[in-house]
Amino acid sequence: MAAVRSSGSARGRRGPGETPQTLARAFYARPTLTVARDLIGKVLVHRSPAGVTSGRIVEVEAYIGEDDPACHAAPGPTRRNEPLYGEPGHVYVYFNYGMHDMFNVVTERRGKPAAILVRALEPLDGLEVMEQRRLAAGGRQPAAPRRAIPPGHLCRGPGNLARAMGITLADNRLDLCGPELFIEDRGLDVGQVAWSPRIGIRVGADRPWRCYVVGSRAVSGPTASPASVRSSSAALP
C-alpha cells in the first residue's frame, strides 16, 4: 500500500499559541477552489448571546458561477441568490428541505456569483451550547433525537452544523469580517486533504468540488481511505 505522508503542517505560517487572526476580505476575494482548500483547518467562530461556539473546518463544497448547474446562481440573479453576486466575505444562508439552514461563504469578486458551503466542523468551543441547540425541541427537525449526540458529530453535515452553531436565515448577508460571525486562523494542522464530487445534488454532480480532511470522523458522506491519499495538500481539481 502507498506510504502515507505525515500530516501537513499548515505550510509554515503560524504556530499554535500565536494570536488567532481573523480572515480578512482579501482571503475570500480569490478563486473559489483556492479559498475552499484554504478554509480547511481554519476555525469558524460564532459569538452569540447563548455563548461562543467554534469548530475546525474539515469539509466544504464550492459552487461557482451561473455555468455551474448546482449553484444557486444558475438561473441568473433572483431575490434569493442576491448575496452570491455581492461582496466576498459575506454570509449566504438559505433554507432547504423545509428544515435546514445552509451556511455558505461568498467568494470571488462582486458581480461573479460563487460561494462555499461549509459542510462539517470538528467542534472546539461551546460544545454544551451546540448540544442544546441540536436537541432543542421545536423548530424544524426531521425526527426526535433518540440517542445522545457524540461530541465529534455535533457539526457533521451542513444542516447539523448550522443548527449547532446557531446560524439561521437571520444571518444571511452578514459580514464575516465583523465581530459576531467570522473565520480565523489558529495555526491548526490542516491534515490530509482530498477532493471528491459534491454530495446530495442532482445536477453538476460530476464536478469534484468537495474538499475534506481525510480521516476526520466529523466529515459527512464518503471519504477516501487515508492510505490512498498521497499528498497532504492536494492540488486543486
Add this chain to the structure above:
DNA sequence: CGTTCGATGCACT
C-alpha cells in the same frame, strides 16, 4: 453493512 422514505417550508416557474 446497505437502501428507502417521510418530514417540512420556501423560492421559483
Add this chain to the structure above:
DNA sequence: GTGCATCGAACGT
C-alpha cells in the same frame, strides 16, 4: 405545483 446543496429512523441483507 414542483423540487430541493438534508437528516435519521426503519427496515433489508
